[in-house]
Amino acid sequence: MKAMCRLNNVGRVGTAILVGFFSLGVVPAPATPPLFQITIESGSPYFLPASATVTAGAPIRWDNPTASYHTATHDGCIMGGPCMFDSGSVVPNGSYTLPGLPPGRYPYHCTLHPIMRGVLIVVDQPATPSQT
Ligand SMILES: [Cu+2]
Known part of the structure; x- marks a missing residue:
């Protein structure tokens, strides 16, 4: 009598599948122009620079x-x-960041102190970055 004893090894189930996350988050986009910073002051001209290009x-x-x-x-x-x-x-020692504006002229003010006025002059990004 022959007894057949079979061991079915169903191993090797562990096929590692690497899922890449490269496509998440890296979106090629035109370089963002550098941040422009304006300081609020208690005295004139209140917004420094008051006229900003x-x-x-x-x-x-x-x-x-x-x-x-x-x-x-x-x-x-x-x-x-x-x-x-x-x-x-904007609280004392706080700040406010505007992501960006299309070209144009934007007069602005402080609603709490209407004497405080400034203007943003937004111009097109130069076609070729200037190197100075
Ligand atoms: Cu103010």
């Missing part, structure tokens, strides 16, 4: 080192025009 798409950040709340509010927000940005109250 900024490249289209460049992030713009207002820093508030003063002891008071301030806003950076596009004039359009209170004049029935398109409201392109409004920081809301």
